[in-house]
Amino acid sequence: MRAAVMHGPNDLRVEEMDDPVLPEGGIVIDVVASAICGTDVKMLANGHKDLIYPRILGHEIVGRVSISDSEKLKEGQLVQVWPGIVCSECRPCRRGIDNQCLHIGILGFNRDGGFAQKVSLPKESIMARGVVPLPEGSDAAAVSLAEPLACCINGQELARVGNGDTVLIFGGGPIGCLHAILARAKGVGKVIMTEHLESRRSIIPRMLVDRMIDPGKEDIVEAVIDETGGDGVDVALMATPEVRVDNWLLRLMAPQGRISVFSGPKKGNYEVPFDVRGLHYKEIALVGAYGCSSRQDREAVRMVMDGEVDLDWLITEKISLEELPRAFVRSEARIGMKTVVTRF
Numbered sequence: 001m002r003a004a005v006m007h008g009p010n011d012l013r014v015e016e017m018d019d020p021v022l023p024e025g026g027i028v029i030d031v032v033a034s035a036i037c038g039t040d041v042k043m044l045a046n047g048h049k050d051l052i053y054p055r056i057l058g059h060e061i062v063g064r065v066s067i068s069d070s071e072k073l074k075e076g077q078l079v080q081v082w083p084g085i086v087c088s089e090c091r092p093c094r095r096g097i098d099n100q101c102l103h104i105g106i107l108g109f110n111r112d113g114g115f116a117q118k119v120s121l122p123k124e125s126i127m128a129r130g131v132v133p134l135p136e137g138s139d140a141a142a143v144s145l146a147e148p149l150a151c152c153i154n155g156q157e158l159a160r161v162g163n164g165d166t167v168l169i170f171g172g173g174p175i176g177c178l179h180a181i182l183a184r185a186k187g188v189g190k191v192i193m194t195e196h197l198e199s200r201r202s203i204i205p206r207m208l209v210d211r212m213i214d215p216g217k218e219d220i221v222e223a224v225i226d227e228t229g230g231d232g233v234d235v236a237l238m239a240t241p242e243v244r245v246d247n248w249l250l251r252l253m254a255p256q257g258r259i260s261v262f263s264g265p266k267k268g269n270y271e272v273p274f275d276v277r278g279l280h281y282k283e284i285a286l287v288g289a290y291g292c293s294s295r296q297d298r299e300a301v302r303m304v305m306d307g308e309v310d311l312d313w314l315i316t317e318k319i320s321l322e323e324l325p326r327a328f329v330r331s332e333a334r335i336g337m338k339t340v341v342t343r344f
Contacts, residue, residue, distance in 0.1 A: 002344065003116035004324045005054045009047050012325045017056075020112070022067050025123030027131070029063030029079065033140035034114035035315075035340045036060075036324075037148060038175065041331045043109075050110045058114030058341075059083035059107045060147045062140040066118065070126050073133070080143050081114070082130035082150075082297040083107040085122060098128060099154070099291040106291075115324060117344045130294045132301045141318060141340045143304055145178070145311045150292035150300035152178045152262075156186070157296070158287045159235050159260040163187040168224060168233040168252060171240030172200050172212070174314060174337050175263065179237050180208050181309050192227055194220060197334060205313065224252050238263045245286070250278040258285045318342045 003017045022028050040057045042048075061081040068075050086093055086101035093101050107113040112120075125131050134143060152175065161167060165188045169176045172195025180191050194213045195201050201212055211227045213220055224233060232254035238245070241263050249259055279286065292300070303309050316336035319327050320343035327339045 001117040002321055003056050003112075004058075004321060006044060006051070006057055007054050010045060012044055012328060014322050014324060017116070020118055020120035022069055023120055023122040025069055026121050026126065027065050027070055027073055028067040028118055028120045029081070030066045030118055031061060031063045031114050031116060031341075031344055032078070033062040033144040033340050033342050034058045034060060035141075035144040035148075035338055036327060036331050038173065038331070040108065041328060044328055045332065048109065050106070052110065055108075056112035056114075056116050057108045058116070059109070060144045061107070061114035061119065062134070062144045063114075063119060070123065072126055073131060078134040078136060078138060078140070080132040080134055080146055080297075080301050081107070081119070081121065081125070082128070082132070082292075082294050083113070083147065084128065084130060084291070084294060085111060085124050086128050086130075086294075088124065088128050093128075096295060097293055099293045115321065115341060117321070128294045129298065132298055134301070135305070138305065139312075141315055141342055142311050143301060144340055145314065145338060146300040146304050147292065147297060148175060149178050149182065149303065149309065149311070150297040151175075151289070152182045153296045153300055154292040155179070155237060155260050155262040155289035156182055158289050159237065159258040159285075161186055161188065161235050164189045165234040166190040166228055166231070166254070167192070168236045169193045170236070170238050170243045171195065171263070172197070172204055173239065173334065176239035177204060177208070177314055177337065178311075179239055179262075180204075181311070184208065185303070185308055190227070192224060192233065200334065200337070203313070203316070203337060221248065221251050228254075233257060236260065244272055245274075246272040247275050247278060250275070250282065250284060253282060253284050256283045256285075258287060260287055260289055262289045314338045315340055320344070
């Protein structure tokens with residue numbers, strides 16, 4: 001098969017590889033759509049603690065079952081893939097937070113992922129209901145964005161985003177836009193977004209965001225206070241690693257506001273001073289968010305299939321597997337929004 005193989009930082013080669021072996025009780029799929037994630041871009045540039053080279057990246061995957069050793073999935077079935085490979089037995093798995101599985105493997109991280117013609121999925125993926133059947137004729141490119149949408153579902157569930165909330169989203173890239181789309185679907189009262197790139201601001205539908213802030217031209221705190229009439233925001237969602245989570249954020253928050261540390265912070269922002277008295281007196285909740293559970297992935301697929309969210313406009317480029325190295329360069333330069341490999 002053909003695959004885009006990472007041999008080290010900034011070393012991505014499209015080359016021939018052996019087809020994956022059918023796992024006992026598992027399946028092999030022919031990949032139909034596989035989207036580039038910002039995490040893929042960061043891993044190619046900087047590596048990752050869980051990467052062992054060579055490695056096939058890609059964890060936003062739709063495919064068609066080509067070989068099956070499972071009674072639950074038939075050959076020819078179109079499926080969306082949750083990238084977690086979990087034990088289904090540890091305490092986090094039993095509690096329904098299998099993204100925190102104590103023994104988790106992740107496609108595109110420590111197992112070969114979706115930037116290839118074929119991917120093998122073990123029985124553990126099927127047992128966790130991490131292989132989601134799709135109706136024939138589904139828009140595979142759009143459904144490939146269900147996994148990052150599910151990550152936003154996780155972040156917003158943990159931050160208790162709900163009807164009537166005023167939500168501030170840091171970053172107008174793909175994840176920031178998915179957060180805004182989901183927040184609108186939840187019936188929030190107002191969406192405020194920060195984004196410094198005009199090229200991205202121009203893509204975002206005006207009806208999605210009530211107030212767009214250009215951090216290069218406006219003071220974020222002043223703009224938020226102005227937009228909210230001094231009330232502050234109920235929820236702040238980090239959709240960029242550029243934001244420092246420290247005391248200045250408290251000035252933006254309404255009483256009992258929730259701050260979601262959704263995007264992994266950039267190097268140098270890991271440890272910051274924080275006045276916990278501000279959290280105490282304003283009753284501010286600071287919550288993390290990492291990945292998504294298999295349940296949240298299935299919910300995201302349902303939302304896409306039922307038309308509750310429109311993700312088509314987020315896809316600004318569809319490419320072939322051979323074009324992937326060039327597409328990574330464009331994604332690192334933050335050109336466009338989502339790029340999806342659809343030709344293998």
